[in-house]
Amino acid sequence: MRQAGLTAWKTVEWLLLAAVGLIFVFPFLWMFLTAFKTMPEVYQFPPTWWPESWQFQNFEIAWSSGPFLTYVWNSFLVAAGILVLQLLTGVPAAYAFARYRFRGREALFGLTLIALMIPAQVIFLPVYVEMSHWGLVNTLWALILPYGASAFGIFLLRQSFMQVPDEVIEAARLDNASEWKIMWTIMVPMAKPVLVTFGLFSFIYHWNDYFWPLIMTNSNEVRTLPIGISMLKAAEGGKLWNVIMAGNMILVLPILAIFFFAQRHIISAFVYQSK
């Protein structure tokens, strides 16, 4: 009797799990299915589930409706450029915060934490004015430089540098290794898991970013993929949902692929801030 009740509850729970999973996964599946349908099929009501014939040319139409190779390349350059800069500025800062005692350390680290909390939307206007004074509006520099230092990265790396045992550094110093060398050849390799975590976080964040490139760019040569994708809507008269969804797949698939292979890293990267 009790056994039957338990199995019944198990079944209900499985159904509930499936339902919750579907609420979050099915929209992506719908994006995928729509991307392969013909226009008449898209405008069929009630809709069909499975495409009647798989239209691969939707991807070609989306891809050739603008300079998408440029968009992809720009997105990559910006996300990678930001990450490199953030590491170049972040590693020494984190090392100093973690390993040296110096006057003003707490205050300077406090400033870093404030930078962690205030989002770009609050200060985009004055930064835009700065950029236009320097003639950098509508260049890739305007997309990269404002993110040249990451408070989150410094925070993560500092945490990880603090955990390296003193003996390791002492030993290196006895070998007459310079501080600079200790930092890059001993500390950084030991912080590898954190670097992967932070790298994924930063790259995904800037690959996805729409707001900043929207503000800072106004011509195709410097636009990034999210901007190009959002322009499909206008370029195609607003309603070619199969082409629009195909375009969005180009933006979404790389991220979903990374998520598939590095799920644990990504989840810890994004959830870390809470700790």
Next chain:
Amino acid sequence: MRKAAAAHEMTASGHALGRTEATKARLNLFETIRPYLYVTPALAFFGVFFFFPIAYVIYLSFHDWSLLNLDEIEWVGLANFTALFEDADFRQVLGTTLIYTLSTVALGIGIAFFLALWLNRKAKIFGLVQAAVFSPHIISLVSVAMLWMWLMDPQYGLLNALLEFIGLPGYTWLSDTKSALLSLIIVSVWKGVGYNTLVFIAGLQSIPRDIYEAASLDRSPWWRTLTRITIPMLSPTLFFLLVINTISSFQVFDTIYIMTQGGPVNSTNMLVFYIYEQGMDFYNGGIASAASVILLGIVGLLTLLHFRVMEKRVHYR
């Protein structure tokens, strides 16, 4: 122990043999300024692209200016702020932002709390559903917005097809002043609830097991365990999520820009979109920067509150 290590750090390279007093002194000076050299590049970026802009936007908010001609800038005192608060449109924008933020935060955290209690289990299927619930969080808002525009299409969208399938009338979603804001809230909750859930789960897992064991030895009923142990122990997590979610809800822009452009009839016009339109489209630099300062004030207060509470937590430990 630490102090000794630090003192050693300061003079580490001074131990090398055969150095004159002068080089030693120079080295000591270098050891003193080294930490500052290391933090300077990062802080320079924060200074130029973060702290200076904060001061600059406050300065700009007391002036009349426009992006069309940056050389013409005129002091107007508090005129931009008085103009904003006398403007019924702006009051509506603030009100809409508030409703949006309160609903998104309440729904996003409330749903996540129950999901976390339910999904916090070891079996593989629960991990899978956790990943599924989280997946929208790492997808570009551009794609999320366009996908939901398609799902919410009043004529051919999947959502109305499903509603009709179960015998309900189709809904107006983004096309009606009464439902557009709710539609944006749904999209935002859908995208963000997975993050909140996983943060709650991380919080749940950090509660020491033996407390629960003690509770079950006392035959404490599940609801008492929930209200006396789980919820109090989760309160730091809950507070963190409240702050983070409130700040990010106040920043809502991408979905508005792509899905509604603030419409229909201004019903989804919110603070950042308002700043964007005033500054970039209407060239009212003064008004836009005054509105930015108001947003800065809100976010700044929340940040301050966050730091205060975090400090307390550290002291109690």
